[in-house]
Amino acid sequence: QEALESAGREGMQEIAGLEARVDSLLEELSDVHQDLEDTRVTAQAASVKISELEPALQAKEVARAELEQRNTGLEEELDGQMRDLESVRVERDRALSEAAALTAAVRATKDERHVETQSGEFQRTFLESELAE
Secondary structure (H helix, E strand, C coil): CHHHHHHHHHHHHHHHHHHHHHHHHHHHHHHHHHHHHHHHHHHHHHHHHHHHHHHHHHHHHHHHHHHHHHHHHHHHHHHHHHHHHHHHHHHHHHHHHHHHHHHHHHHHHHHHHHHHHHHHHHHHHHHHHHHHC
């Protein structure tokens, strides 16, 4: 009988240990369940936030595309202006060359007239001195 009672006590202790282990596992399971619920709530909140941000993201993409298109247009306009500027520079250089050639021609003509005038004065002076004699 003692052996049975001893075995019964051991069995009861083993059952109490198993019950404690089951309680501990149930607590862990409850914690895991709470973590899963928290994760679900967080995921749901993130999904709502993503839904709220989606239009802003789309608007940003549209704005980015518009800016890229505008930038391309401005680059093309700038390229055209640079070509126009180069054409104006070439035309200016040509005009400056023509002006320099005309200035040289005017100077040459002026110098030639000056020489003719001096020659004419010399001839007049010479003739007047010849006549005076």
